[in-house]
Amino acid sequence: MSLYEWLLFLHVLAAFAMVAGLAAYGVLVLGRRGDAVRRAVGPAALGLWNAGGLGVLVLGIGLALEVDAYALWDGWILAAIVLWLVAAAAAGPLGRGLRAGATAVDAGRARLLLAVMALATAALLIDMIFKPGA
């Protein structure tokens, strides 16, 4: 496998992990908020979202540097970085609240943060596939 194929494979795998973390956050925020559910799904939410998100960013930048047709200052890549930052900013308080305990984040605020994470992640996926301006 070439470096490009490795970077693309791991970048996409990281994106899958990020979405899995988002789904786990969804169960915690929208589902029953019992302690058993938090203990079962909480580590998956934190670990997959954080590791996946970091992998998506680092490997995505690696791809942009590796592929001659892409540049870091392309509009669709800059848009992706902004969307990543929006998703990460929303996930921060939710993750800290998850570590602190079930009632650390107000339910309404938790739903709002989850919605921002979900919308930013969906927009990120659309941006990655359609590559507007590329």
Next chain:
Amino acid sequence: MVAAIRPDAWNLPLLVHVSGAMLLVAALVVVVALMAGALRRGDGATVLTGLAFRGLLVGVLPAYVVMRGGAEWIASEGAWGEPAWIGIGYATADGGLLLSIIATVLAWRAARRGADGPGGLGRAVVVLSVVLLVAYAVTIWAMTAKPS
């Protein structure tokens, strides 16, 4: 560099396919976490088992339909032939559906055990789901590296 030269007409079906695949994997991961949690501890096992069953029923199976529908859609857009990476995709998709249905039935039966906990049925659901996740990781490699 297929991504760089992909025709625009493929973008929407690819979005549907990838979205479905991501939701499918995400739902499976949540099912594994829930059922493993149900197996580990007594308190909340009934709730966790029920949620794992619902994750398979309203998460994994509908996401599979979206993923598979998107795959057929994008396959109809291009003359792909039968390269190895498409064969891997079809094999894991078809086998994955069977395993997903079996896991759903087992999770339903585990959920009906109530306070007794999921037991061996729950362990079987976890094993099947992990097997599916490994198979899908191989599929992601095939879809991105496109070995032929």
